[in-house]
Amino acid sequence: NAGVMQNPRHLVRRRGQEARLRCSPMKGHSHVYWYRQLPEEGLKFMVYLQKENIIDESGMPKERFSAEFPKEGPSILRIQQVVRGDSAAYFCASSPQWLDGGIQYFGAGTRLSVL
Amino acid sequence: AQTVTQSQPEMSVQEAETVTLSCTYDTSENNYYLFWYKQPPSRQMILVIRQEAYKQQNATENRFSVNFQKAAKSFSLKISDSQLGDTAMYFCASTTGNQFYFGTGTSLTVIP
Numbered sequence: 001n002a003g004v005m006q007n008p009r010h011l012v013r014r015r016g017q018e019a020r021l022r023c024s025p026m027k028g029h030s031h032v033y034w035y036r037q038l039p040e041e042g043l044k045f046m047v048y049l050q051k052e053n054i055i056d057e058s059g060m061p062k063e064r065f066s067a068e069f070p071k072e073g074p075s076i077l078r079i080q081q082v083v084r085g086d087s088a089a090y091f092c093a094s095s096p097q098w099l100d101g102g103i104q105y106f107g108a109g110t111r112l113s114v115l
Numbered sequence: 116a117q118t119v120t121q122s123q124p125e126m127s128v129q130e131a132e133t134v135t136l137s138c139t140y141d142t143s144e145n146n147y148y149l150f151w152y153k154q155p156p157s158r159q160m161i162l163v164i165r166q167e168a169y170k171q172q173n174a175t176e177n178r179f180s181v182n183f184q185k186a187a188k189s190f191s192l193k194i195s196d197s198q199l200g201d202t203a204m205y206f207c208a209s210t211t212g213n214q215f216y217f218g219t220g221t222s223l224t225v226i227p
Binding site: 033035040041042043044045048055056058059089091093102103104105106107108109111 | 119147148150152157158159160162165167206208210212213214215216217218219220
């Protein structure tokens, strides 16, 4: 059973461009979570999604950031008009159901660098 | 909201020795879970150990064990017989379901 797959591993964008980060959850998992890790910090929650629904987006910046988890295909975190402050590692996690022992399984992350 | 505090930014330990990483948390919930995750240079987040708040018995996983003090809201990680492969960032985290709350991490170096 493959783990949580994130791609790309590294993404370089110039200021003003769009960044699209993809996450394929573990097989059988229908819950996806996105986190952001700034340098020298812990992971910070951004958004929690189930198939076709956003359940909790309390950690998402109000502008430029959006996330989706369509019925088919991976979850996408989209950042429009990137700025240098968006440079960070973005992690995706998945779980088979809500509060399944509390365990979330993490991908290896996407490191976004904004030039 | 929950908060998780790790007050030791960096620690080191001699190979084969024992080290304890500290973590305190704050929550108003009764039902929650606590975790330690390891993040090696590859950046992959690896689950080390999990504790259910309603269980009084401390969790153990091979060389890793926790000291869970619910009243004090303390959740420390003990690594016995430290190995070079234990060198990594260690994050303490708590959750009640929707999201994890992470501490700022402790960078552990195992010295040969």
